[in-house]
């Protein structure tokens with residue numbers, strides 16, 4: 001059984017994340033979507049429970065994908081769960097430096113390989129932080145996030161959010 005981890009903060013899950021997770025699920029027997037409990041980003045919009053609910057809503061059709069939280073080093077979580085691969089999405093050159101460093105560090109810490117999947121072109125410029133920003137000021141996030149996530153964003157920022 002080959003198990004892969006798709007780590008991230010998923011605040012909230014976007015269509016870009018979904019694309020990467022769906023594609024990962026085709027190549028591995030088991031996929032764990034690992035939601036970071038201790039992100040550097042302290043200003044989260046959704047609670048961990050809300051993020052988990054949104055992920056569960058949109059990943060239900062993938063039978064080999066499950067959602068877990070982790071804290072501490074990703075490689076320790078990987079070892080505890082018998083995962084031998086980390087899969088990350090690469091959007092643009094700007095992702096590369098950081099991801100490359102992390103991949104090398106994880107390889108030297110625990111011998112865990114990182115696989116990169118290039119984003120689908122329509123999601124190249126999509127990030128959770130951008131989605132939060134657009135929603136906060138009342139912009140239309142259709143096409144950026146699944147409909148259930150769009151609804152939660154509209155509920156969170158009613159009547160055009162902070163723009164009014």
Ligand code: ADP
Pocket residue numbers: 007008009010011014015016017020087088089090091095118119120123124125126127128129
């Ligand atoms: P974000 O960077 O959007 O805040 P995360 O920190 O949750 O998201 O990122 C988790 C993983 O998902 C990272 O590997 C990141 O590169 C990847 N990812 C995020 N958005 C996209 C996207 N639009 N296309 C491909 N991969 C993505």
